[in-house]
Amino acid sequence: MVVGGTQAAKGEFPWMVRLSMGCGGSMLTEQLVLTAAHCVSRTGNNTSITATYGVADLQDTSRTTRTSTYVHRSPTYDTATGGDWAIIKLASPITGASLLPIATTNAYNTGVFTVAGWGATRENGSQSRYLLKAQVDYIDDTTCKNADPYYADLIPSAELCAGNLAAGGVDTCQGDSGGPMFRRDGSGAWVQVGIVSHGNGCARPDNPGVYTEVSTFAAAIKQAAADLGGTPNPPTGKVFENTADVAIPDAGAAVYSNVTVSGVSGNAPSALAVGVAIKHSWSGDVVIDLVAPDGSTYRLKNSSSSSTPDVNTTYTVNASSEVANGTWRLKVQDVYREDTGYIDSWKLTF
Incomplete structure (x- = not known):
């Protein structure tokens, strides 16, 4: 993933997931992966997806894999409300998996974000074997909508824009869809603010990446997760x-x-x-x-x-x-x- 990115170290972003249909995702609970709605076709039983977790190199033999059992696709996706998010339930929990919390307010929808994934390193290029990372800047909704005719239909309440607007050169790309955009919160912990959604090509000047605004859909995501019953961390007794x-x-x-x-x-x-x-x-x-x-x-x-x-x-x-x-x-x-x-x-x- 990531045009203009650098290689991430194993364990640097431990909650990253690679999905077999060519998308990314993040561990929401030990049994649930958060990804993009456009990466899946519908809500319902689905045993066709393999999730790979725990490695930066997809050929690393220490990788953990799980098969999907069910997909919940946002019911508001492809409507005026927006909502390019989905949850994949795995056949069994990945015990002790690292989880990436989602933002529940818009307080972190600004500044510099980190993106990571195994997608193409150039527009229409091949997928990456290694997890790549990059930093992208927040771009306000008005600037984004005016950047190019492609962005005229941006949904400000449901989407965030980020990238290097003037120069391009850094962006998510094909195969990064569904992966997280994240930053540090007030206490220094990682929090997910976006989901890779779409864009006009990859890393073109004046063509930023568009990401699902996670905080807008946090309540719906949490409710769906609760309904799916994905097993979280085991009790610690603390x-x-x-x-x-x-x-x-x-x-x-x-x-x-x-x-x-x-x-x-x-x-x-x-x-x-x-x-x-x-x-x-x-x-x-x-x-x-x-x-x-x-x-x-x-x-x-x-x-x-x-x-x-x-x-x-x-x-x-x-x-x-x-x-x-x-x-x-x-x-x-x-x-x-x-x-x-x-x-x-x-x-x-x-």
Whole structure:
């Protein structure tokens, strides 16, 4: 891949995947590969795709391969909404695979991005045996649309442009489709902001590459991943706990208790254990949610007519689409009058 690129070292971008139909991809979970919708034909059972993982040299005998079982193709692809993304489910997990988190806000849709892949090194050239990498600059939507008539139909809310606009010479190319465009986030970790989608040739001046704007479709991608049930990282047994008491006001605003998770690779497990201990004289008054680091909310308990005091239980949440590390919050609200209580403690087990 990558016109004007240099060879990537083995393990430099460990979540990269080469797909047998001639596209790239990235590991979303241990069993799910994120790629482009235009690389696949439809949603449904599919056992024809082979994914190669774990190498920079495709002939490296240490490579890991898996066959596909199912494809989910974005239902909005080829519509005015855009959405050139798809998820491929593998026949079995790649245990311990490195994962590339997706951007959930547009905060990282700027600056300098990295692209990598095994596609052509020149327009209409042959595919590369070795993983190549390059850096491309963000190009704003207006500049991109005006660069060449080819870009007149750019969908600003669904697509990002990047490249070396004036000089060309650096770009993704045929065979790189579906691969990630990524950059460092605020804490220095890699985050995927784009998916290689299309362009007018390869590395031509005034003809940037066009990438799926991942943050726009993050919620849909996460929901599809959860529905597909791709196995994430196996449980580590690591426990993160907050034992500080937090008062719950009577029929008042929600309160929060935070737990910061660190040192856990990849995504949260599909059976994330959330242990909750709340002292309350009327447990039915209490509504409980788990809030992931990106703001996604998972309902643990609804209000009810139960007069039983206290909540002492462990809930199980499929959080496999969430990055493990970061600040998780327990959100608790008393929704009826007369009874009060407090969060005694809570914990997450990864």
